[in-house]
Amino acid sequence: MSYSYSLFVAPGEGEMSEWPVVDPVSLGTLDEVQARLSAFFPETQWRQFGDTAFGESHLSPDGPSEFQITPGEDGQCRWLTARRIRRDEVLRLCELLGLVAVDQQTVELIRP
Numbered sequence: 001m002s003y004s005y006s007l008f009v010a011p012g013e014g015e016m017s018e019w020p021v022v023d024p025v026s027l028g029t030l031d032e033v034q035a036r037l038s039a040f041f042p043e044t045q046w047r048q049f050g051d052t053a054f055g056e057s058h059l060s061p062d063g064p065s066e067f068q069i070t071p072g073e074d075g076q077c078r079w080l081t082a083r084r085i086r087r088d089e090v091l092r093l094c095e096l097l098g099l100v101a102v103d104q105q106t107v108e109l110i111r112p
Contacts (some may be wrong), residue, residue, distance in 0.1 A: 026076035
C-alpha cells in the first residue's frame with residue numbers, strides 16, 4: 001500500500017513526545033535538496049510551482065513516487081514530503097539522507 005510521509009532531521013532521540021519544540025534542522029536550500037535526491041534517484045523529473053518543487057521518481061514497480069519540497073521564509077527546507085511510496089522505500093530514503101520519517105496516516109515515527 002502507498003502512503004504519504006514527512007521526512008526530516010529528528011531534533012532528538014527517543015519518541016516524538018520527548019523532543020524539544022523546535023523547528024527541524026535545515027536539509028538545505030531547495031536546489032541542494034533537489035540535487036541530493038537526484039544524486040540518489042537520477043531519473044527524478046522535477047517541476048516547480050511557485051516556491052515548491054515537485055519530483056517524480058520511479059522507485060518502485062508500483063508506479064511513480066512523488067516528492068514535495070517547500071522552503072521556508074529563510075530559503076531553507078526542513079521537510080521533505082514523499083507520496084505514493086512504500087515503507088521499505090521510505091526506510092531506504094531515510095538511510096540515504098540521514099533522516100527520520102513520520103507516517104502521515106498513523107503519525108508513527110520511522111527511524112532507519
